[in-house]
Amino acid sequence: MKICVLPGDGIGPEIMAQAVRVLNALDLQFEMEEALVGGCAVDATGNPLPEATLQLARAADAILLGAVGGPKWDSHPRNQRPELGLLGIRKELALFANLRPAILYPELANASTLKPEIVAGLDILIVRELTGDIYFGQPRGIELREVNGESQRVGWNTMIYAEYEIRRILRVAFEAAMKRGKRLCSVDKMNVLETTQLWRDIAIEVSKEFPEVELTHMLVDNAAMQLVRNPKQFDVMVTGNMFGDILSDEASMLTGSIGMLPSASLNADNKGMYEPSHGSAPDIAGKDLANPLATILSAAMMLRYTFNQEAAAQRIERAVKKVLAQGYRTGDIYEPGTKRVGTREMGDAVLAAL
Numbered sequence: 001m002k003i004c005v006l007p008g009d010g011i012g013p014e015i016m017a018q019a020v021r022v023l024n025a026l027d028l029q030f031e032m033e034e035a036l037v038g039g040c041a042v043d044a045t046g047n048p049l050p051e052a053t054l055q056l057a058r059a060a061d062a063i064l065l066g067a068v069g070g071p072k073w074d075s076h077p078r079n080q081r082p083e084l085g086l087l088g089i090r091k092e093l094a095l096f097a098n099l100r101p102a103i104l105y106p107e108l109a110n111a112s113t114l115k116p117e118i119v120a121g122l123d124i125l126i127v128r129e130l131t132g133d134i135y136f137g138q139p140r141g142i143e144l145r146e147v148n149g150e151s152q153r154v155g156w157n158t159m160i161y162a163e164y165e166i167r168r169i170l171r172v173a174f175e176a177a178m179k180r181g182k183r184l185c186s187v188d189k190m191n192v193l194e195t196t197q198l199w200r201d202i203a204i205e206v207s208k209e210f211p212e213v214e215l216t217h218m219l220v221d222n223a224a225m226q227l228v229r230n231p232k233q234f235d236v237m238v239t240g241n242m243f244g245d246i247l248s249d250e251a252s253m254l255t256g257s258i259g260m261l262p263s264a265s266l267n268a269d270n271k272g273m274y275e276p277s278h279g280s281a282p283d284i285a286g287k288d289l290a291n292p293l294a295t296i297l298s299a300a301m302m303l304r305y306t307f308n309q310e311a312a313a314q315r316i317e318r319a320v321k322k323v324l325a326q327g328y329r330t331g332d333i334y335e336p337g338t339k340r341v342g343t344r345e346m347g348d349a350v351l352a353a354l
């Protein structure tokens with residue numbers, strides 16, 4: 001089981017260290033190799049995704065990523081943006097299916113931004129398309145154009161989906177729904193955008209292959225509202241790259257914190273990159289404050305989806321549940337009466353629970 005470990009920037013190395021300790025505590029044989037991606041790779045090589053990193057990622061069975069980016073690189077030219085390292089791996093490895101489970105651990109009911117009775121038992125899976133949409137669409141750019149009789153800078157991007165891209169992510173979502181509550185909500189903006197009119201048409205076509213799943217459609221603005229009004233109406237949600245980015249951050253707060261939301265980014269062969277849904281959290285980086293649980297839970301997803309080690313995945317998930325029951329909390333999920341711990345201590349607690 002070869003794992004390419006990419007700690008990245010900001011809190012990335014701190015949370016990754018805890019996930020690696022947890023993996024090493026299992027009775028499994030991993031070969032782990034670390035490489036640079038993001039801002040640290042820009043600093044070392046000028047390239048957010050050095051060729052050596054890409055090669056290692058290709059050669060590995062799975063990739064574990066911390067986070068990339070930070071203010072240090074905000075004024076770098078666009079081809080040196082740390083985020084390009086992440087987007088580059090997703091695209092190069094065709095990791096088109098991003099699974100983001102938003103699950104409320106009962107111990108965190110009070111950490112949720114919603115009332116306990118609205119979120120109790122929450123278990124939603126957001127299936128986000130990850131290699132298309134406005135993120136990758138061409139043409140794009142910033143240039144001088146004649147507007148209203150004067151020369152002005154204009155910025156533009158292209159929201160584009162080909163039929164095959166929509167079809168394959170819809171199939172992943174329907175298959176996930178088959179294994180869960182058999183309800184799928186497809187989120188689009190078909191009232192305004194042609195791209196998502198096509199999305200809705202194809203969702204309806206693909207639904208014919210899955211007659212047991214109840215397919216509903218929702219416009220993205222309403223979906224954002226419904227997520228905080230009554231999130232338990234959802235089982236599986238499927239949407240495009242950009243809407244999925246936004247809705248999954250929103251959903252994370254229903255579970256208490258973005259520091260709790262893991263993710264799997266899979267290709268057609270279940271090769272995957274596993275990453276927390278949050279970013280490099282520059283405001284708390286280097287202070288031993290970050291919540292490592294999203295990364296640790298991402299490692300559990302890796303064991304489940306790429307390595308078929310369901311028992312080991314559940315062992316990690318039970319350990320996380322246990323440390324929460326024992327009252328351990330990083331600052332993002334802290335409430336009076338619980339034990340506030342740092343990143344490393346949270347890792348210690350998970351190891352002890354294992």
Ligand SMILES: NC(=O)c1ccc[n+]([C@@H]2O[C@H](COP(=O)([O-])OP(=O)(O)OC[C@H]3O[C@@H](n4cnc5c(N)ncnc54)[C@H](O)[C@@H]3O)[C@@H](O)[C@H]2O)c1
Nearest residue numbers: 067068069070259277278279280281282283284290291332
């Ligand atoms: N997958 C990724 O690598 C990824 C994802 C999102 C953002 N980013 C990048 O991260 C940088 C910062 O972005 P941002 O501030 O918009 O989003 P962010 O997710 O990094 O942080 C948003 C807020 O959530 C908090 N937070 C995030 N993760 C946490 C954790 N594990 N524990 C406790 N608190 C946590 C942060 O402290 C911050 O207050 C940007 O450069 C952005 O592009 C990277």
Ligand SMILES: CC(C)[C@H](C(=O)O)[C@@H](O)C(=O)O
Nearest residue numbers: 069083086087245277278279
């Ligand atoms: C860092 C950024 C490119 C990334 C995204 O938008 O996909 C992040 O926000 C995420 O959710 O993984």
Ligand SMILES: [Mg+2]
Nearest residue numbers: 245246249277
């Ligand atoms: Mg995001």
